[in-house]
Amino acid sequence: MYFKIYDSNFNEIPLPKDDTNHGLTGLDLFVSSISQDLTEHSTPRNPGNTTTGVRDNDRDVSISVFLSAMNSTDYRMKRDRIYAFFRSLGSFYVAETQQGNKLLKVRVVDSYIPERLNQQVATIDIPLKIDGQPYWVSRFKTMDLHNNKGIPVNSNWSFGMGIDVSPDNLKYQHENVSEFNIFNAGIPLKTIQEKDNCEIKIEIKQNVTSFMLYDATGSKWEYNSQKKEEWKLKNGDEIIFNGHDVRLNKTTIMERTNRYYPIIESGMNRFRTTGLTNYKISFDFRFKYY
Numbered sequence: 001m002y003f004k005i006y007d008s009n010f011n012e013i014p015l016p017k018d019d020t021n022h023g024l025t026g027l028d029l030f031v032s033s034i035s036q037d038l039t040e041h042s043t044p045r046n047p048g049n050t051t052t053g054v055r056d057n058d059r060d061v062s063i064s065v066f067l068s069a070m071n072s073t074d075y076r077m078k079r080d081r082i083y084a085f086f087r088s089l090g091s092f093y094v095a096e097t098q099q100g101n102k103l104l105k106v107r108v109v110d111s112y113i114p115e116r117l118n119q120q121v122a123t124i125d126i127p128l129k130i131d132g133q134p135y136w137v138s139r140f141k142t143m144d145l146h147n148n149k150g151i152p153v154n155s156n157w158s159f160g161m162g163i164d165v166s167p168d169n170l171k172y173q174h175e176n177v178s179e180f181n182i183f184n185a186g187i188p189l190k191t192i193q194e195k196d197n198c199e200i201k202i203e204i205k206q207n208v209t210s211f212m213l214y215d216a217t218g219s220k221w222e223y224n225s226q227k228k229e230e231w232k233l234k235n236g237d238e239i240i241f242n243g244h245d246v247r248l249n250k251t252t253i254m255e256r257t258n259r260y261y262p263i264i265e266s267g268m269n270r271f272r273t274t275g276l277t278n279y280k281i282s283f284d285f286r287f288k289y290y
Helices: 072-089 142-147
Strands: 003-006 023-031 036-041 050-056 061-068 092-096 102-107 121-130 136-138 173-175 179-184 198-204 211-214 220-223 238-242 245-248 267-274 279-285
Touching: 003 023, 023 072, 023 092, 061 072, 072 121, 142 279, 179 279
Parallel strands: none
Antiparallel strands: 003 092, 023 061, 036 050, 061 121, 092 102, 102 121, 102 136, 173 279, 179 267, 198 238, 198 279, 211 220, 211 267, 238 245
16 A cells, blocks of 8 residues: 555544555555646836746645455445545545655545456545645654654654754753754744644743844844833743734733744754743644645
8 A cells, every 4th residue: 555544633644444454545645746826017118928926836645445245236335325424524634655754635525436357346536625725734843853763663754754863953942041053854834824733832931021033034023022011021932923912921922022922944953042031932733745
C-alpha cells in the first residue's frame, strides 16, 4: 500500500476490509505541483504585461484503490461501503507511505465510479480536493522535537523533512533570555494563517506594563504600546497566539497590541524580546512543505 489516511486529529484510519481480507487496498497517491495565480498589469503603449503579484493556488490530488469481493453481491455491498466510508470522513489527511509524516488535508467532493475488471474486483480512481492550504504539513509539531531533545526514535519524523539533527537547534521553549533561536524546517509561516497549526505561548512571570517580541524579519509584535495601567500584566498571566486569535488568559486582546503577527522564516530564526525578563515562551507548530 502506497498511501495512508488520517482523520482530522491525525489518527491513522485503516481502509475498510472484512474478516476475509476482502475490501479496499490502496494502490497509489498522485499529487501535482502547486499552481499559481498571477496578478498582471498592462501599461498603455507598452507591449505585454508586468507581473505584480503571485499567489499559490491549488494542486491536483487523487488516490487509486483496488476493491476485492467474494462474489457479485458482496461486490455491490463493498462498493456502497466505500462510498459511505469516504463520505463519513469529511476532511481528512493523506500521506505517501514512503513519506508518512508529511500530510495533505483533503476531502472527496467529485463523484467517481469503480472500473470493474470482473464480478469480484475493480479499480477506483478517487479525485481529492485540497481543503485549505495546498501544502504538505508535518504530522507532529515542534514541541515533540523539543520534549524529546531532538529527533525521537518513534517514527514521528522522516527523511526528507529537512530537520536539523543537532538537538541544540531543536529547542522550541526558552526562558528568561533576551534572544533565542527557532528552527523552521519547512517553508515560511505567516502565523496569522496557521490556526491550530501554530501556537505561540508566552507565560508571564513578572509585573510588566508593556513589552515587544521581534521576529527574524526585524518586525515586532508589541503589547500595550499605550502603557495603559489597566492592561498591565502580572505574574501568572498567559498570552497565546493561535492563528489570527491572540488571547490573554482566554480573553481576546487584539486592541491591546499593534496588530502584527510574527513570521517564522525558513531555517534558523533569531527572535528577541525587550521589556520582558522573567518569562517562558514556547513555539509549537507544524512544518509546511511544497
